[in-house]
Amino acid sequence: MKYLESTYYFDFEKESVQNLISELNTDIISDTEKTIRIHNKVRDNWKYDPYSISLLKEKYKSSHIAKKQSGNCVEKSIILIACLRALKIPARLHLGKVKNHIAVERLTEKFGSNELTPHGMVNVYLKDKWLKMSPAFNKSLCTKLNVEPLEFDGENNSFLQQYNSDGTRFMEYIDDYGHFEDVPLDFMERNIKEHYPHIFDTDETIKEFKL
Template structure:
């Protein structure tokens, strides 16, 4: 079996040795907690502690550092995944970034207006290694947002993958994955930039050399 050491490392992006990340995970350093309990706790904290915001786009390296994301009160799916990965690595749980493309089926009017499509890419989630198994989890949609759209929030139980909300509570289609880009041990900024420019060229035609903007 391949070593999981690369998925425990501190890096420029997953800078979990920073004070702000150490403060964030302090309550989960207790030896009395199992890895499963720690993962569930920090997952829920990141999911609900940062509001989901898909309309802020950045190409700046510093904005994808976990410490920078932790200092805000919102983030998109990739940013929240980066923050969660840094926190998991900080408590010695292997974690890595997984990217793909998703299609939303509800409240798509604003998405289409801003992005020209109801598909979002790159969409980020997290792979976490617990009990000798890689599991998927997505901290993107905070519970209050899920309540607004009548969809159950994604809970993580430490034993099963939890990354896709296919349907609302009344059976309407909510979202689906349309492409899978695989996993990465660090943040592939150039890859993500290329995907953004490939799928949303009109945004960058008007943005000129700006590295971050709000749609």
């Protein structure tokens, strides 16, 4: 299956990725349990940071992301997919556009909008079906925002924190770009430039941002 293959971006044969799955690389643990464990590791071991954006190919290699301490939703999805493929569990990248409703002041200031795009999540194939999951928001951030962290049980989709613990609207999907076999960097660059043109006002050639 093509969703098990190593690619330029999902270079899971590299040591930095292999180290992440070393304790899971056994037949004693089920694929479902492996998926739950690596989902939780990626969710919580990389702090969510939507304000660092790169359009450089090498920055989206899973072996590079594995050495970082933070990442945006696409980066965290890439490292999770690479780990799953390394464990022989089919996985692919899914992109969309989301709107946040809580703690949006900085988002609006930096992006000119409370909409984030492209937003990344993961499709994983377990028990003969594709499931959606998102490792983006780490537990400590969820606590700060009064939102329950997303828990993946291996049976159901787990990709949307619609409300916070008080019942206030937190997040909604407003567009779905579908799934991809590999990282569609050209599409991502066009998408970012279309939605946030002000970032490129001073220099169209700029490839990295810290907003």
